[in-house]
Amino acid sequence: MEDGDSGSQTSNIKEEFAKERIRDRKPKSRAISVTQSKLNLRAQMKLLEEDRQDRESQIGSVHRYILDSAALLLGVTVDELVEGIIDSDSYIETFNTLFQPGGRCVGIIHYQMGDAPDLWTGRYNPTLPKGTKIKSAAFSSGDSLALTDMGVLAYRLNAKKPIETKNVADDIYVQAIFASPPEKTVCDTIVRLLETSIVPAIHGQSDWGELNKTEPGHFKRNQFLDKFDRFIHYMKEIRNNVDARVTFHVDDELFQNYLHSPAAAKQALSQVDVYKAIHSQVRQWIRQMNHVIVERNQLRREDDSFGPFKELDYWRRELAKFESVIEQIKSKKCHMYIFYVMASKCDLGKV
Missing domain, CATH: 1.20.5 (Single alpha-helices involved in coiled-coils or other helix-helix interfaces)
Known part of the structure; x- marks a missing residue:
């Protein structure tokens, strides 16, 4: 044992x-x-x-010519722009198509705040805290990356021939562009670009080639300028119509948390802060609608130059105002706000 x-x-x-x-x-x-x-x-x-x-x-002389011009307009160095553009293959590929025959006609050099470079850029810094934002450059076609700050528009008028070192200075144009403030629109940005760049260039043109030599040529030139001026006027009126639209402010966070469904709205009826916030926004909407109605009923005073075209412009703006109100009232978010107000059985629901 x-x-x-x-x-x-x-x-x-x-x-x-x-x-x-x-x-x-x-x-x-x-x-x-x-x-x-x-x-x-x-x-x-x-x-x-x-x-x-x-x-x-892959950044060649044609790329650097554009980046030199862009750096001058943006007030930065060329190296800063190159540093951001070589972060991604897609930036380089999009940039290259601007020079190819049959390629794109327009590209945007962005310079704006964004996430710190990730691992795939080749300049990843693991010591930076998560969520760090830095200002960096990028190149896009205009539909793949939003312009949030400032940038430079690079464009060409003839996409059939390739862009090379010998012709880049003649065939590529650059124009500084800035993201519109929240109260502005894309139409406003386009009109400002036309007014500051295209209009002076067209009206400042004196060499019209063969058009300057004959009477029919003079007629065609004047006809073109007249159509061009009408186009500019039309774009300005579109901007005015868009600016005239009434916009109801909607708190997206409030909607997602408390108004995404009728059940959620009913549960939020007992929360005082939510009640005050929703009612405050709906009251503001009512004030905006009343302002449109009062403005419409006011007596119009027009000068002697007010003709049929201005009359049409006036009624287009009025239509844009009322249509914008109707569109927003029909939206789901407005419906849920109104549903909450009606469910709260307050005096505001009777308005």
């Missing part, structure tokens, strides 16, 4: 010793795993840095 006990004790000691060795080994294996992951990250970053260098090598 004693031999059996001693054998059992020896077995237990061996098991404990084995467990200790396993426990000692585990931290080491974790340390090795962490070290290995760091080595993998460094190796991956090195490969991505090489990809970045390859993208930078």
Whole structure:
């Protein structure tokens, strides 16, 4: 029995010793795993840095001509713009199509706040806190990236021939553009671009070639300028019509949290802060609608130059106002706000 006990004790000691060795080994294996992951990250970053260098090598003289002009308009250095544009293959590819025959006619150089460069850009900085924002450059076609600050519009009038070093200065045009403030619209941005760039260029043109040599040529030139001026007037009227539209402010966060469904709206009836916020917004909508009605009923005073075209412009603006009110009242968000007000059974619901 004693031999059996001693054998059992020896077995237990061996098991404990084995467990200790396993426990000692585990931290080491974790340390090795962490070290290995760091080595993998460094190796991956090195490969991505090489990809970045390859993208930078694609920035040629035609790219730099445009970037030089853009840097001057934006008040930054060319290197700052290059640093951002070589972050992505898509930026380079989009940029290149501006020079190809049959390629795109317009591109935008953005310079605005955005997320700090990620791993795939080749300039990832792991020491930056998560959510860090930096100002950087990008190149887009205008539909893949929103313009939130300032940028430069690069465009050409003839997409059939390639853009090369010898003709880039003659065939590529650049124009500084800025994101409109929240109260402004895309129409306003387009009109300002026309007024500051295109209109002076057209009316300042004196060399009309063969059109200047004959009477029919003079007629065609004047006919073109007349149509051009009408187009500018039409664009200004569109801007005025859009600006005349009534916009109801809607708190999206309030809607998502409390008004996304009738059940959620009913549950929020007992919350005083929500009640006050919703009623305040609906009261503001009522004031806006009353203002439109009062403005419409006011006596119009027009000068002697007021003709049929101005009359049409006036009624287009009036139509834009009333249509904008109706469109918003029909929207789901407005319906839910009104549903809440009616469910609260307050005096505002009787208005």
